[in-house]
Amino acid sequence: MAEPRPAGKPEPQGQVYQGVRTGGRSARVRPAVLGAAVDELTEHGYALFSLPRVAERAGVHLSTVHRRWTDKAGLILDLGTELTAGMVPDPLGETLREDLMALAESVVAMLREPSIVMVLRAAFVLPEEQLTALRTSFWTGRIEVAQAVVDRAIARGELPAGSSGWDVVEPIHATIWMRLLITGLEVDDALLGRLVDRTITDAS
Numbered sequence: 374m375a376e377p378r379p380a381g382k383p384e385p386q387g388q389v390y391q392g393v394r395t396g397g398r399s400a401r402v403r404p405a406v407l408g409a410a411v412d413e414l415t416e417h418g419y420a421l422f423s424l425p426r427v428a429e430r431a432g433v434h435l436s437t438v439h440r441r442w443t444d445k446a447g448l449i450l451d452l453g454t455e456l457t458a459g460m461v462p463d464p465l466g467e468t469l470r471e472d473l474m475a476l477a478e479s480v481v482a483m484l485r486e487p488s489i490v491m492v493l494r495a496a497f498v499l500p501e502e503q504l505t506a507l508r509t510s511f512w513t514g515r516i517e518v519a520q521a522v523v524d525r526a527i528a529r530g531e532l533p534a535g536s537s538g539w540d541v542v543e544p545i546h547a548t549i550w551m552r553l554l555i556t557g558l559e560v561d562d563a564l565l566g567r568l569v570d571r572t573i574t575d576a577s
Contacts, residue, residue, distance in 0.1 A: 405431040406438055410452050411488045419449065419495035446503050453492045454510045457483060463518045469526035473569040476522065477545050481560055484553040493554065515546075532576055541576045545569065 409430035413422055422445045428435040442448040460483040464475030483489055496507055520538030527534055532541070545568045552558040 402431070402433055402437060403441070406433065406441070406448070407452050407455055410448050411456075411491070414449070414452075414491050414495055415488065419445070419498055422449070422495075424448070446499050449492060449495050449499065450503050450507050453496055453507050456486075456489050456492055457511060460489075461515055461518065463521050469522070469529070469531045469573060470569055472522045472525070473542070473545060473572060474565060476518070476542065477549065477565045477569060480546055480549050481553070481565070484549065490554065519543075531573075536576060541572060544572055544575075 406427060409427045410422075412430055413427050417423065417426075424438055424442075424445055425435050427448070428438045431438070438448075442451060461476060461479045464472050464479075466472040466475055484493075496504060499507065516539050518538075519542040523532060523536050523538040523541050526532040527536055545565075548564075548568055549560060552560050552564075
């Protein structure tokens with residue numbers, strides 16, 4: 374006759390799951406590690422970026438970090454995608470100029486966020502295959518938003534049929550990125566207005 378089980382102790386239910394869970398503690402680990410990665414990157418830069426220090430800052434074991442991110446490049450890649458997701462949404466304006474001004478302003482706001490600037494600068498030293506993945510995840514959604522903006526402008530008769538969304542939007546993005554990340558020249562509302570008006574004239 375088998376011994377009775379202690380009260381309150383459940384019967385075994387097969388093999389215990391050993392993978393990464395999507396809820397509970399696992400759901401808390403990700404934001405903690407990403408936040409710690411921002412602090413680590415800000416303090417030490419990419420060259421001296423340390424996964425053990427990230428784990429310490431996040432209050433988790435290093436093995437927990439390694440289960441999700443095998444190296445610092447992978448963590449930076451994930452961090453870049455996470456920080457910039459949704460920061461340049463489709464403005465859904467009533468005119469092309471309204472849409473382009475809203476897009477330009479959201480790009481400026483994104484590139485004035487210190488943590489995002491740190492991640493973007495670190496991304497330039499990622500291994501090429503990982504930098505390619507970051508480029509794809511970063512730009513695909515923005516290109517889709519640009520096309521949606523331009524498609525609505527075409528439907529309203531503001532732009533000719535067949536206009537390319539990214540061809541219209543890229544000159545605005547390029548100037549903002551150049552000034553905020555490279556030259557340090559001023560970006561203000563007057564500049565954005567000139568960029569948008571010139572873009573509309575060129576695309577019409």
